[in-house]
Amino acid sequence: MNILTGAASPGKILEVDLTTGELAERPIPQETWERFLGGLGLNAWLLYRNTGPATDPLGPENVVLISPGLLTGTEAPTSPRVEVTTKSPLTGLIGTGNSGGHWGPRLKKAGIDSVMVRGASEKPSYLVIDEGDASLRDAGDLWGLDTYETTDELKRRHGEEFSVMAIGPAGENQVRFAAPVFDKQHMPGRCHAGAVLGSKKLKAVAVKGSQPVEVYDPEAFDAAVAECEKRIRSYPAWKARARAGSMGTIGVTEEGVDYDEIVGPYLRRGEPGVYCPCMMETYYGCSLLANVTDGPYAGVDVACAGLTLYSGAASQYGIGLPATFYVNELCQRYGMDMFGSFFYAYELYMRGIVSEEDVGLRLELGDEEALMSLLRMIAYREGFGDVLAEGARRAAEMIGGDASRHVPTVKGLELMRLDPRAAWKGNVFTSMSILTNPRGGDDLKGTHGVSNYPGVSSWGRKLGIGEEEYSRWLLEWLDMPGGFKERVFGDPPDIGSPDELLMTYWYNHLTSAYNSLGLCMFSSSVADALGPSYQARLYSAAAGVEASAADIMETGERVFNLMRMYIVREGLRRADDHWPDSFYEEPSPAGAETGPPFDKDTFDETLTRYYRLRGWDPETGVPTEETLKRLGLGEIAGDIPSP
DSSP states (O other): OEEOTTOOOOOEEEEEETTTTEEEEEEOOHHHHHHHOSHHHHHHHHHHHHOOTTOOTTSTTOOEEEEEOTTTTSSOTTOOOEEEEEEOTTTSSEEEEEEOSSHHHHHHHTTOSEEEEESOOSSOEEEEEETTEEEEEEOTTTTTOOHHHHHHHHHHHHOTTOEEEEOOHHHHTTOTTBOOEETTTBOOTTSOHHHHHHHHTEEEEEEEOOSOOOOSOHHHHHHHHHHHHHHHHTOTHHHHHTTTTSOTTOSBOTTSOBHHHHHGGGEEEOOTTTSOSSTHHHHHOTTEEEOOOSSTTTTOOOBTHHHHHIIIIIHHTTOOHHHHHHHHHHHHHHTBOTTSTHHHHHHHHHTTSSOHHHHSSOOOTTOHHHHHHHHHHHHTTOTTHHHHTTOHHHHHHHHOGGGGGGOOEETTEEOSSSOHHHHTTTOHHHHHHHHTOTTOSOSTTTTTTOOSOSSSOHHHHHTTOOHHHHHHHHHHHOOOTTTHHHHHHTTTTOTTSOOHHHHHHHHHHHHHHHHHHTOOHIIIIISOOSOHHHHHHHHHHHHTEEOOHHHHHHHHHHHHHHHHHHHHHTTOOGGGSSOOHHHHHSOOOSSSSOOOOOOHHHHHHHHHHHHHHHTBOTTTOOBOHHHHHHTTOGGGGGGSOOO
C-alpha cells in the first residue's frame, strides 16, 4: 500500500484514565493506521500493546477499547460498525465483539476514532462526548438501572441526539459474560467488556457527533459508494427473501414450513434509519422488531436478534417465540451475552448432575418463567446464579462431579449453538472456523453467515435456479482476485466440492478486514457483495492510500495472526483448538437435533493441514517467525515462547 500526497489525517484516540480522572487525546500513528485500519485491527493492536499475561481482566490495569471502523461515519454502504475489545474475564483471552447502530458513526463525527478506558473509579461515573468535548460525570443515580432505563435517562438528560452505550446489572455485578449495550438494541455480546466496565465503575458512554467525516478524494469515494450500493442491490437472493422480508433465518425448514408463517404475526418493520443507519435494513430485515400484542409478553421491546436465539438453543428447550423475544430483551436489559451459561444449566439439570434443590428452580423443558428467573439470578448473582455468572467452565469446577464433562465451550467461550455434533455434523468449513477463532466458541470472526456455497444455496433452490446457471453466476459473482477462485473450486470448477480449508482461510481474513473497516457482515460475507476489491476502492478513496484487493486480504491476515499471537502469548496451543472431550466420546443427547460423536483423528489431521496452510507450526499452532515477518509483525516474533 502506498500513501498518497495529502492523505487524510490518521485520527486520534481518546484515552480515559478512571483512576486519575484524566482525559487525553493521542494521535494514531500513520503506520498503525495503515497496518491495522480501525475497528478490530486497531483494537487488537492496542490490546496487544497494553495488556499481557500478567493483566488481571477485572483489575484496573485492563483496558476497554471501543473503536469504530475506518470507514464508519462516512457514506460507505453498510459501515456503521463499532468493535469493543478487552482482555476477557471469562476466557482470559481476547474478548471482542462487533455492533451496529448510531453510536459508532456519532463518535467518528465527534472527531474521535477510538476510546481507550483504563484504571478504575472509586464511585460510579459515566462519560459524555459532546461534539469532541469529553467529560466524566457522576453516575451514582444510574447505578442499578438496566440498560434501557439508563439509555432513556441519559437521552432525557442530554438530548435525543446522543447515542448511549451502557452496562446493566450483569456488568455491575461483574458477570463474566456481561456486555455493554448500544442504544438498547445493539450488543457486542461476545466481548465480555460489560464485566470489565463494571469493575471500573463506568456505567455508560453517551456520544453526540454531527460533523462530516472527511475523505481524501470525495469524487472517487462517491463513485466507489455508488458502485458498492449497486453491487449490494444486485445480489439475487433478495428476491427469495422479499416475501418473508426478514433475516436469513427465515426460509424453508426441513419440514417444508416457511418460517414466515411462524414468525410473521410477531414481527413489524421499524422506522427506516432508526435502528441502524444502513441500507441492509431493507434488504436483510435488520430493523424488524418484535410485535407481540397480547399475552404475558405483550409490548416486548426488542429487535430481530431474537430470531437468532429462537433458531438456536431456546427452541430446543420448548420456549415459544413471544417468550424468546422476551428472553432476548432481558439479556439486553441486564447486559449479558444471550449465549451465556444458562443453557448449560439446563444440560446439567436434564442429566441429573444438578437438582431442583441445587438450582432453586425446576428447569423443565417449556417452563418459560423458570428461564426468566434463571436469567435474573445470574444477572444479580443470586443463589445458583452466582455460580453460573462465572461461565460454564468455572461453574463446572465449582459444581464438581461430571459437570466438567459437559462444558460446551471452546477456549472457555460457550458455543453459540449448544451442540455442533447435531447442528453442523462436523463439517470442515464451520468447524475449523470455530476451533481456530482467537476468542473461541463461534465462527462470527470467520465463516458465519456464508451461505452461497457449497452447491446451490437454499435461496437459489427457492428461486428455481439450476446447478449450471447457479455455478455460472457464483463464479462470476465472487470477488476472489488473484486466482483464489481456481484454488477453491478447482479447474474445471466444482461448486459442490470446494476446498473447505481454503474457504475458511479466506473468510477468516475477509472478516478481519471488514471488521477493521467497519463494514457489515451481511453485505461482505453473507451476500459476498463487498469483497476485497470493493473494500479496497472505498478505503483508497477515503484514506488516500493506494490499496489493492490483495492488500486488503493481507491486512485481514495480519489482524487474524495478531489475535492468534495474543492467545499464544497467554499460553494457548494446538490442544486448545479442539472440541470438548465429550464431543469425541459420545453422541449429542436426544432432542430437537441429534448427531454422532466427532472423530478426533479426523480433526487432528485437518488441524495439521490448516496450520501448514496458514504458516503456523503444525505441532503447536504458533505462527512461525517467517509468517509474522511476511505480514509486517516482525516486532512481535520475539514474543513466541521457547518450546
